[in-house]
Amino acid sequence: MLTLKGLGVCELSLCCAFLLLLRGVQSDSSKTLELMSMYRLIDGHNDLPLHLRMLGNNKLSQFDLYNSPKTATDITRLKAGHVGGQMFAAYVLCTAQDKDAVRLALEQIDVIRRMCTEYPELELATTAAEMNATKKIACLISVEGGHAIDSSLPALRMFYQLGVRSMALTHTCNTPWAESSSLYYPYYKRENKSLTEFGKAVVHEMNRLGMLIDLSHSSWATAEAVLQLSKAPVIFSHSAAYKICNNPRNVPDKLLLMLKANGGLIMVNFYSDFIACGDQSDVSLVADHFDYLKHVIGAEHIGIGSDYDGASGFPQGLEDVSKYPALIGELLRRHWSEADLAGVLRLNFLRVFEKVEKIRDELRNTLPSEVSIPLAEAQNECRLVLRHPNSSKMVKSSGMQASNLLGSGALFWTVLFFHFMLLHKPTYLN
Numbered sequence: 531m532l533t534l535k536g537l538g539v540c541e542l543s544l545c546c547a548f549l550l551l552l553r554g555v556q557s558d559s560s561k562t563l564e565l566m567s568m569y570r571l572i573d574g575h576n577d578l579p580l581h582l583r584m585l586g587n588n589k590l591s592q593f594d595l596y597n598s599p600k601t602a603t604d605i606t607r608l609k610a611g612h613v614g615g616q617m618f619a620a621y622v623l624c625t626a627q628d629k630d631a632v633r634l635a636l637e638q639i640d641v642i643r644r645m646c647t648e649y650p651e652l653e654l655a656t657t658a659a660e661m662n663a664t665k666k667i668a669c670l671i672s673v674e675g676g677h678a679i680d681s682s683l684p685a686l687r688m689f690y691q692l693g694v695r696s697m698a699l700t701h702t703c704n705t706p707w708a709e710s711s712s713l714y715y716p717y718y719k720r721e722n723k724s725l726t727e728f729g730k731a732v733v734h735e736m737n738r739l740g741m742l743i744d745l746s747h748s749s750w751a752t753a754e755a756v757l758q759l760s761k762a763p764v765i766f767s768h769s770a771a772y773k774i775c776n777n778p779r780n781v782p783d784k785l786l787l788m789l790k791a792n793g794g795l796i797m798v799n800f801y802s803d804f805i806a807c808g809d810q811s812d813v814s815l816v817a818d819h820f821d822y823l824k825h826v827i828g829a830e831h832i833g834i835g836s837d838y839d840g841a842s843g844f845p846q847g848l849e850d851v852s853k854y855p856a857l858i859g860e861l862l863r864r865h866w867s868e869a870d871l872a873g874v875l876r877l878n879f880l881r882v883f884e885k886v887e888k889i890r891d892e893l894r895n896t897l898p899s900e901v902s903i904p905l906a907e908a909q910n911e912c913r914l915v916l917r918h919p920n921s922s923k924m925v926k927s928s929g930m931q932a933s934n935l936l937g938s939g940a941l942f943w944t945v946l947f948f949h950f951m952l953l954h955k956p957t958y959l960n
Contacts, residue, residue, distance in 0.1 A: 562859040563612070565868055569875040570614025571854055572661065574797035574835030575672070575746070575768035578603040579642050580621050581839050588641040595649055602838040605651050607852035608667055614876065615661050615668040617696060617767065618642045619840065620678070624703035624715050627677040628910040632685060635678035639692050642671050656693050658883040672744065672767065675701030676708055677717075681728065681903040683735050695883075696742035698767065699732070699752065706908040707732060709749035711778045724751035730759060731901040737761045738898070740890030742883065745769075746779070746799075746835070753785055762889040763794040763882045768835035770799050771819045771826075775807040783826060790827040795882045797835030798823070802843045811845040817860045820874070829870035833879050 581601045586592050598604040608616070620638035622631045646654040646669035655661045655668040671692075676699045679685040686697070699708045703715035707729035725733075733756055736743050743764040745753040756764060766789070772780035781789070781796055789796060798819050802811040805819060823832050838844070838851055847856045861871060905915065 558859055558862060559855075562855050562862060565862075565871060566612035566855060566858060566875065569872040569877065570612050571834060571875045572615035572617075572668075572879045573613060573838075573851075573854075574617050574765065574795075574833055574879065575619060575674075575799070575837050575840065576603055576616050576851075577619050577621060577674075577837070577840035579618055579638050579645070582641050582645070583638070588637060590641060590644050590648065595645065602844070602850040604851075605649060605667070607850055609651070610852035611854040613667055613851060613854070614664075615655070615670065615879075617670045617672045617835075618646075619672050619674040620694070621674040621701070621840075622678050624675065624677060624701055624717065627703060627705070627717055628680075628912055631675075631678050632680050632682075635673055635689070636692075639671060639673075639689070639694065642669065643693060645669070654693060656695055658880050658887060661883070662880055670695055672696035672698070672742075674698045674744075675703075675747070676705045676732065677701070677703060679732075681706050681908045683731065683899050683901060686732065686735060686741075687739065687898060690739045690741060694741070696744050696765070696767065697736065698744040698747050699729070699756070700747050700749075702747065705729075706903060709752045711747055711749050724749055725755035725759075726907065728901060728903040728907065729755075731899050733759050735899045737886075737889055738893045738896050740887050742767075742886055750778075750782065750785060753781075754788065757785065757788040757792050757794075760792065761893075762886045763792055764789070765794055765833075765882060766796040766835075768799040768801075768837040768840070769796055770804045771822045773826075774819055774822055775804055777804050777807055779804055786823070786827050790831050793831075793882070793885060795831055795833050795878055796823060796827075797833035797879070800836045800838070800844050800848050801841040802845055803841070805845060809843050813845055813847040813856050813860050816845055816848060816857055817864060820857075820861060820866075821864065824866075824870070829866070830873055830878055830881075832874050834874065 578601060582588050582590065582593060585600060596605050620635050620642060622634040622638065626634050643654060646652040651666055652669055653664045653666040655664065655670055661668040661670065671694045673689055673694050676697060679689065700710040702710055702712035704710050704718040706718050707726040709724045733743060737760060743756060743760055743762070744767045745756060745764055746766045746769045748756070766781055770780045772782040786796065798816065799805070800816060802809050805811045805815050820832060834854070836851070847853060858871060858875070
């Protein structure tokens with residue numbers, strides 16, 4: 531047992547200082563966990579469903595969601611990180627655009643729905659009230675990339691019916707109606723059309739449905755156009771401050787101020803390339819983004835959108851979903867108030883989601899949009915143009931023969947005629 535007998539003044543001073551420091555660390559840790567227990571985190575972006583496809587072709591029965599060393603996310607670590615709600619991305623590669631993006635998106639929606647209904651710790655949510663009420667980990671479905679709707683408002687509406695409550699207008703490729711912040715893919719490059727007339731119809735329809743419009747991955751011009759147009763608050767579900775890291779995926783001050791006026795939310799991405807513009811970062815650098823955003827637009831417009839399992843290379847100390855307390859502890863040490871952190875953790879997102887639902891309710895007498903994209907804007911080899919079959923071009927030979935394929939109506943009557951003849955064959959007397 532340690533005794534103070536025989537210790538000099540210097541030794542006593544050092545011992546007291548160490549004990550006070552240890553007590554302070556324990557106090558900060560306790561305060562962090564207490565706060566996060568009261569306001570369980572809602573994270574705006576997680577790509578675990580993508581790994582379910584890559585690792586096991588969405589065979590959920592072959593995946594241990596309690597212990598997954600190959601991913602940054604599993605139920606055990608979500609609980610350790612005090613996560614109360616997670617927006618899971620139904621992500622489809624840009625190379626599926628104009629091909630089978632809709633099918634792939636449906637498969638990702640299916641695996642999220644299965645995951646969040648088959649595991650008792652998770653609960654599928656479709657409203658702000660459901661997210662707020664559950665004691666489980668609420669799951670909200672987001673479609674990442676507008677190419678997944680194949681320029682179809684009916685497809686967008688059907689995604690909503692399946693439980694999708696958010697959609698990023700683009701991913702790393704342009705769509706026929708909106709621009710991406712990335713120049714990697716050559717799809718639908720154009721000048722001065724960051725948001726086409728059909729793109730505006732998408733925004734209006736998402737407002738009418740009550741879907742969160744996600745501007746992460748959109749070009750700045752597209753984001754500006756949407757912020758000017760949308761009746762409801764929008765989100766950047768996983769972006770950071772451009773002023774600190776000048777990556778085009780981040781949000782510049784001009785858009786941040788427009789976001790504040792819109793009442794929306796930027797949910798800070800943890801990916802090192804967006805935090806430090808390089809592969810080396812730490813909790814302190816992430817906190818710098820929070821400090822800067824708070825200075826520019828206020829804490830009430832900030833959330834967390836980590837992007838776990840959507841990238842490789844996260845800050846030291848924030849390697850997976852169990853590590854969120856490290857960030858909250860750092861912000862507490864920087865004198866963020868408990869009220870501000872309650873907003874960042876949870877309340878800001880719920881407020882924005884509730885406002886989106888309020889706008890939906892105000893538009894309840896507005897009929898679903900019947901706007902279609904002009905064929906010239908979305909033409910590709912997989913886009914079928916429906917026309918009435920032309921059955922008038924017939925040629926005569928020794929019998930009746932179709933020039934190409936017999937029309938469906940004519941085929942029906944021909945088959946019926948021969949069937950009648952077989953049943954009523956004429957008989958001849960000897």
